[in-house]
Amino acid sequence: MRSFSDGARPITDINVTPLVDVALVLLVIFMAAAPLIHQKALHLTLPKATRPQSKPSPAVRLMMDSDRRISLEGRIIEPARLDSELAALLRQDPALKLSLAADESVPYGEVARMLDEARKAGVKSMSLEMRPK
Secondary structure, eight states, X not given: OOXXXXXXXXXXXXXXXXXXXXXXXXXXXXXXXXXXXXHHOOOOOOOOOSSOOSSOOOOEXXXXXXXXXXXXXXXXXXXXXXXXXXXHHHHHOTTOEEEEEEOTTSOHHHHHHHHHHHHXXXXXXXXXXXXXX
């Protein structure tokens, strides 16, 4: 065994290799988990319509009134037929835009079911309607 008098110095450097290994493992875990977190996130922008939209885009109107009757472009349809009706409209126009309006007394779950049916039918572009203040 050497003593300090022989010219050997004590090791005073910090070995950063384990720290880098742990940091890279954490980076890989976060990179793998980020898409899963993003898919489950629900992005909400709370409506504050102080001004009306300058130019309304043409869209098919899907509405639910306070009695939970569903109408598509002004005609009442059965909830079970919603996906088939939307699929038929999508065959005519693959770039179909859907505008969803629901009475404020309709529970959120009902609105979510309508959105889900539209997604099942293949609608890619949807918007929610609101009244201006």
